[in-house]
Amino acid sequence: MTEMREGEKIKIENVKALTRDCVRIRDRDRVESIINLLVEGGKDKLQVISDFDQTLTKQHCNGKRSMSSFGIFGECKQLPPSYKEKSQALYKQYKPIEIDPSLSKEQKIPFMIEWWDKAQMLLSGFEFCCDEIDQVLQEVCPDLRTGSEEMFRSLMEADVPVLVFSAGVGDMVRAILRHHKVLHPNVHIISNFLDFKGSMLQGFKGSKGQHIHTFNKNEHAIENSEYFKLITGRNNVILMGDVVGDADMAEGVKDANAVLKIGFLYDQVEENLDSYLDHFDVVLVDDQTMDVTNGLLSLIL
Template sequence: FFRLERFAMPIPKQHPCLRIWGKCASKNCAFANAPYDLCIHFAKGQCSFGDHCQQLHDSTYSWKEKPTACKFYMQGMCTKGLKCTFSHSEPKGKDTGPATLEPKLATQKQVACKFYLQGLCTKGLQCKFAHPDPDAKDVIRPAASQERAAKRMRLEELQHTAKAMSSGSFQKERLQADPVEAFIAAFSIADTGVVLSKPQQLREKLKNMRQLALEGNISFVVDFDHTISQYTCVETKGRGPTTHSIMEGSYTEDVRHKAKELQLKYYPKEIDPALSMDEKIYWMERWLREAHQLTIDAGITLQQLREAVVASGLVLRSQFEDFLHFAQQRKFSLLVFSAGIADIIEEIFKSRLTTAAHPEIFANKLKFDANGKVVGFHEPVHHVFNKRLSSYCQLNLNLENDAASRTQAADKQEWVIDTEGSVGLAQLETTEDKGVICIGDSLGDAEVVDVEVAECIRIGYLNTAVDERLGAFKEKFDIVLTGDRGFGPVLDLCYAACEFS
C-alpha cells in the first residue's frame, strides 16, 4: 500500500520513523540507525500481528528507554507516543517507592478508557486506563488532554493495522482494530485504486450495515457486464466482451459489422457526461431494440450461443467467486441485475464457476422456438439507465400474490432465471428493513436501488476515462474502484460491514 515511489524520492535505508511519520522530532532517536522497514511496535514488544506483520521483526533493535522521565507520561497525559524524547517508565537508579509510584498508577487507572466504553479497546490488561462497568455512576471520564492522547494512539494503531493488511481481502484473524475504522484507514491513506467519496458518511453507513448484518438483513445487487466480468480483454488488452458482444459472435460477418457500428454509435452516448438522463435513456432504448432486431434476423440458436460463450474469452473479475461464497455462507441474498442477456450470463456461470449454487439473474431474456432458435425478447427491455429494483420487487410481489406457481408465471413473463441452488432474492418484495450493497460500472447502476431501504452502500467500477468521469462517479457512488480491480476491495468492505468474530 505504502509506496514512496509516487513522491519521486528515494527510499531511505534506515530510520523507520521516516516511514511512519515522514520525519523524526528527536535528535537522538533510538531508531536512527535501525532498518527503514523495522516494526517499531515489535521493538517495543507490542506488535499483535506476529508472522502476519508486513514490517521487519528484528530483535536486535529493542526499545531503549531515555534517561529522563516524561513528566506528562507520569500524569497519564503525554501525547507524543514513540516520538517523545523522554522515558515512559521510572528512571533507573531512582527509588520511587510505593508512595511515589502508586499515586500515578492509581490516578491513571481511575480514569475510564474511552475506547473500552465504546466497545473498541484492543489493549486488554495492558491498557493504561480503567475498564469499568459503563453503567457505573462513579466512572471518571477522560479529561480533554487524555482524550487527545488516546485519539493519537488510536490513529497510530489503525495506521499500523492498515499497513499490515495485504492488497487482497481482509483476514479476520489479523484485524485487531475496529473493522470499520481499519477499512476507512486502509483506503484513505494508501494509493490503492480505491476512492472513498465521503469517508465520514461511509463510516456511518458501515456501522449501520453491521447492525443490519446481525439481523441477517443484507442483500447484494450486482451488475454483470464489466462489473462481474473483467473490463480488459486478456488477449487484446482492449475492451473485453459483454453478453451482447458474445451473442454477436454467432452472427455472420455482415451482421457482426452492423452490430459493431451500433456499438460505435451508441456507447459514447452512454458515457457522455454532457447528456441528461432522459437523453441517455432514449439512446439506450434505441440501441437495444436495434441490436435485438439484428439477433432475431440472424436466426441464431441456443447451441450457437453456448459455443460463443466458450470461445469468447470472457473472464470474471478476480475473487468474484470468493464474494459469492461470502454471501452464500451467511445466507445473504444476491441478485445479478443486468442490462445484458440473461441466457448468456447463465451459460457463463455454468462454465466459469466451480460452485453449483449460482446467483439469481434478472436481465433481458431471449425467446426460443421449439427448435431452439431465437425468435424474440421478453418485454420490457432492460438497459443501464432503466433497470430499477422496484420493477424486480413488484414482479416478486405479484408472484407472491398469484395463486399460480413461479414457474407458470415465468412462462408468461420470463425475466428471471432462478438457477438450481441459486442464492435467491425473493424476500426483497419488502425492502424497508434491508441493507443493500449495490455494485455496478455505470452512473445508471447507481440509480438501481430506487426503493426505500434501511441503508445502501454503492460501489462503482470506473473502467475507462478515469480523469474525466471520476468526479461524476464520486457524486453517485460511496466507493469508486479504478484500474480494473477485482472483488478484493468489495470483500474488504463485506468483512468490515458484515463479519463478526
Template sequence: KVEKIIHNIRSAGPGKLQVISDFDMTLTRFAYNGNRCPTTHSKILFNILIYIYIKKNKIGHYYPIEIDDTRSVEEKTPLMVEWWTKAHNLLVEQQIGKDQLAEAVRESNAMLREGYQGFFDLLKHHSIPLLIFSAGVGDILEEVIRHNGVFHPNVRVFSNYMEYNEKGVLCAFKEPLIHTFNKKESALLNPDMFGQLQDRPNILLLGDSLGDLTMADGIQNAQNILRIGYLNDKVEERRSAYVDSYDIVLEKDETLEVPNAILNYITEGK
C-alpha cells in the first residue's frame, strides 16, 4: 500500500503535492540525550513559570488522558478543552510581554528534528506548501521556526495565537481554541486558503498522535494521502493503534530522515 501511494504521488509530481504536519513532537524532537524536549506551551514555561505550571495545571493528570488509546475522542475532548483553557488562562495571569518570547525560545532547549534544514528547504525549492497544524502556541511555534532560519514563504501555520494589549502584554488567546483532537476545524475555518490547494490532491501527513490523523479532512478531492506517525512515548502499549492508523510508524525516531527520503524520491527520483 505504501509503495503504491508513493508511486502515485511521484507520478503526479511535486506540483500536485502538499505537506500537512503537526509541530510539537513531530517537527520538533520529543527527547534529546534521554531528556524530554519542551513543547510550544512549555517553551515559555521553562524560563518563566514552569513550577507554577506543573503545580496548577496538573500536566501529570491530563497528558496520560491525551495519549490513552482506550478512551474515545468524544470522552477526551472536554478534558482537552479544560486542559488547554487552564494553560492559556495561567499564561495570561503571568502578564507575559511579547518581547519575552524570542528570549524564551533562545534560552530553551527546543529543537527541531535532525534533518529539518533539508526538509524545509526542499519544500521551499519545489514550492510545495507546508501547512502546520498545532495545538500549541502559534507565536512560539513561529519563533522556533524563525530562530532556525527556515520560515519560508510556503509555510502556513494554524495554531493558538496570543492577543496583546496596547503595552505588548499577553491579555488573551484568540479564538478558536485548537487542541489535539479538533485540528481539522482549522481547515474548515479557512475555506479560501484550502480552496487554493484543491489542485494539490496528494498529501504527505506527519503527526505524533491519533488526533493528527484528521488534519487533512478539510482537503476536498484528496487522492493519495501518505500518513507518517511518530510514536514517541509508551511505544509497546500504543504500537498496535498506531500501526492500524498510520501507513508508516516511526518508533523513537528523532529525525526527519524517512520523510526526507520520501520527498527526495518524489521530487528528484532519488
C-alpha cells in the first residue's frame, strides 16, 4: 500500500498486490468503488466467503496439481478397492463439463447433480472410521496458498466471520484446515459431510438434504443456520473462488452493500479468461498466494 493522504479515495495503483502481472481487472472504476466501500465499512461490516479446493489450497505445487478433498479422501485404505478408480472416472467425466466455458450454468447443473448422486452411491454400505482422515493427511496434505495463515489470523483477530463453502468432502476440508492450524472459532464450513448409520457410511448429509455442488453454493443454503445469525448486518463481502459458479456464493447475503469477487484462474487461461472476467471483479492468473486478499484486509481491518 502506497502512502495516502487522509480522506483520499483508494485507487488500484495504491494497492501494490493489485498491480502485479498476474492481476486482470475489466472494470477498474467498479473495483475501486467496491474497495472504498469495503474500507469505509471496516471490519464490523465485513464477512469473507471462500471456496476450498484450488481456492484456499494451491492449484499446483512443485509442478504437480494439488489434490482435491475428494482425491485425498480416496487415499483412505478403508475404502473399497474399486472406489478410487470409479471416483477418478467420475472426475474425468464431469470435471470438463464443470469448467467448459461454452456451456451455461443452466446446462451444467443437471450434470453436477448427476455427478454428486453417483459419488454418493460410491460411498454407501460399508464401514468407515474417520480417524484415518488425520492419518492420511500426515502423508498427503495440500498446501494452502502462501499467506493463508496470515489471512486467517488477521480475520480471527478482527472477529470477522469466514464461511468456507465447499462442494468437496466436508470432513476432509475440516481436517485439512485443522492440520494447517487455521480452523479458528470464526471459521465455518458448509459442505458435504459424511453421513453414518452407526459405523456404516450412508453417503453425504449435504445441506437441507441437498448435496452442495459448484453451482448451488450460496448463502440461501444457510438462511436458518446459526451462522446466518452471526452475519446479520455484515453486508460487505470478500468472495474467493476458482470456478465461475463460485461467483454466486454471496447471492444470499441480505442487503448486500459491497461484494468484491476474486477469481483464481489456472486451467485453460486463454479459453476461460473472458468468462472469469464476466463473473469476477478481480481475476488472478496462476497466482498461488493470498497477497491480494491480504493487501485488501490490511486496509479494511
